[in-house]
Amino acid sequence: DAGITQSPRHKVTETGTPVTLRCHQTENHRYMYWYRQDPGHGLRLIHYSYGVKDTDKGEVSDGYSVSRSKTEDFLLTLESATSSQTSVYFCAISEPGQGIPEAFFGQGTRLTVV
């Protein structure tokens, strides 16, 4: 497996609290992505990064922010969690510029907002 880990793996939080999910990679890939997976919706892109401090929005970015201060870490923050953000969150990495367009995924973080 590609060296990509997500933490925490499971989290239960209360509505209105901030939450930060971490994605850590050891592959030195330039691109990192955050997706959420919900029944009936497949995977939807939240935010992605194409380099340190370079990020952009995906299709479901409202209520989320990200930061990438170093190559290996990509943080996803829910500023004020809502029940609609209950989901499974996946981080992925890729390096299309080096001929590695396929994405490698972490094991996911199951977030429950109560």
Added chain:
Amino acid sequence: SQQGEEDPQALSIQEGENATMNCSYKTSINNLQWYRQNSGRGLVHLILIRSNEREKHSGRLRVTLDTSKKSSSLLITASRAADTASYFCATDAAYGNNRLAFGKGNQVVVIP
């Protein structure tokens, strides 16, 4: 935004049979990829086909791409119980931002 859309959504077959899934997309692409997800796990890359390719094989997997119809199919031959999983297609749009857009997935159950 561009998204792959698989058809059918759920498939139940006997071990040894072939499984076919389809995917359609909306805009020009650089490549199309197929992924597998076992229950509760992350997605695993299976195969990639570039926009200038029409067919590709990898073991028991066969992928076709028809750019004129903006569609792809994934065939798994001689299925095994271990092939039970969800399968997703993902497209990398041709406008060059390397964002992978995923479809909703196909649930495949292979009955031993």
